[in-house]
Amino acid sequence: MDGIFRIKLMGLRGTMPVHGEDCRLFGGATSCVFVQAAGETVILDAGTGLSGNAYREFFGGSKRFSLLLTHSHVDHIMGFPAFPPLFDPACEGEVYLETRAGLDARAQLEALMSPPLWPVGTGAFKARVGFHDPGEGFSIGPVRVDTLESRHPGGSTIYRLGAGGKSLVYATDYEPESDAPEDFIRFAEGCSLLLLDAQYTDEDYRRTKGFGHSTIARSAAIARRCGAKQTIFVHHDPGRTDAQLLELEAGLDVPGLHFGREGEEVIL
Template identity: 35%
Template sequence: MSSTVMSKVYIKFYGTRGSIPVCSRDVALFGGNTTCIAIYREKTKRLSILDAGTGIRNLGKDMKRFYGDQKDLSITFSHFHWDHIQGFPFFDPAYDPKMNINIQVFGKKMETGALRQIFAQQMREDYFPVSLDRMGATFHFESTADEIVSADGLKLTCIEQNHPGGSFGFRVDVDGVSFVICTDHEHGEEVEEKYVDFARGADLLIHDAQYTTGELATHKGWGHSSYDQCMELAERAGVKRLVFTHHDPDHNDEFLIKMEMKCQDRFKDSFMAREGMKISI
């Protein structure tokens, strides 16, 4: 390994829940907001976002407090099911006229107008009092099916996942580290080798684990994975750490604590994503 000092990448979970947000005392530890992940690269001092579930509301508050100087922001979407876009109308930076927000889809080529319409539609006056055009920020819509290699060395690769309506997983290789985020994916009867290859050797794998093996048997076709499938993927791919996310709305803190301990008996460096949790790679 090179002696070059690697800069860090930080990942923070603002939403860890799947399907629908939940609010009760027994989910306070792991959180009730739907999927939103912040990624901060130390080298460039820039924040980017994956998905805009209800967790993006709190991320917007933090941006004002900690990232106020950043006026160009990218939000990448794994797909457009409701629990991954429903927080967008409550994202404070979207109301800042000085803010440029890039709405990005990788792995799937879409017409710009069609991509824009997804966000404009949920903000029609039938559903929301402020339209997309009146939010204030300048929005740019980008869709590409190509692998991305940025000028400063960030490599982003996508993989198509098994989910109703489609979804994409992401692998980022940058600054000497790698991480994979695969949310909303159903492995089916077996974990295919192409997903193992995609995650091969990653420093961190963040994976949808909405169901137990028993629950998965009664939810075939819903587009989600089990804890056992995630661990099998992590083991075969040789990843260093595994984080389970997209928690089922019926899985409370007590359940997730017990399941975390059970999973750690098999895959030691694994844990459940907690809202507000920050990971350094």
């Protein structure tokens, strides 16, 4: 890899995973992005895109990783309980998740990882795993991480990763209040890559307002306003087929703007 960042989109589907012939191109796995940034292994969200062995190529010899979770809606954590590195004694992981509803990061994950929903809790991990509240930000080696609170039912965290003059903003599960949300535009200004929620069409939005997701038209306007060098839409509606996404994509009027494909890689 030649860039500061190597980014691989592992899960783009929002709400629920889907499968079948009509989602081969954009994929059916839920939210997960692998990032190698200045030598650090960072994973954004732990949806079903985290499952499988693709993580191996993102782990250097150190077997260290940082998992940044936006929130604990199940489409963002479904892949966590069976993530193989958690059961590898040679691995070290730091998990970041904002305290919500009085539950810290570990307690939120334990809510999923406890009987009868799941047989074992976080105590079964063999790796050394730390749980943290991301607060306003922190650093992972040379990578600076900043956060912004999203507009989403129950809350969600928007992350900005910066290193070596490049930056990535991950803004999924975000319902902007307008086409020009000042706080977000300031936060994402000039980023190298913006991964932005665009789940709904304007027609969908008449019945989905308040569900916590953006529209394609609104997110295209925001992408233009914040001056992101490149924007990719994420959190595709589970009911949207490849053919429908291609048709919606053809209507986008921002150069390079597209709906993320599962397995797609970007080097910054």
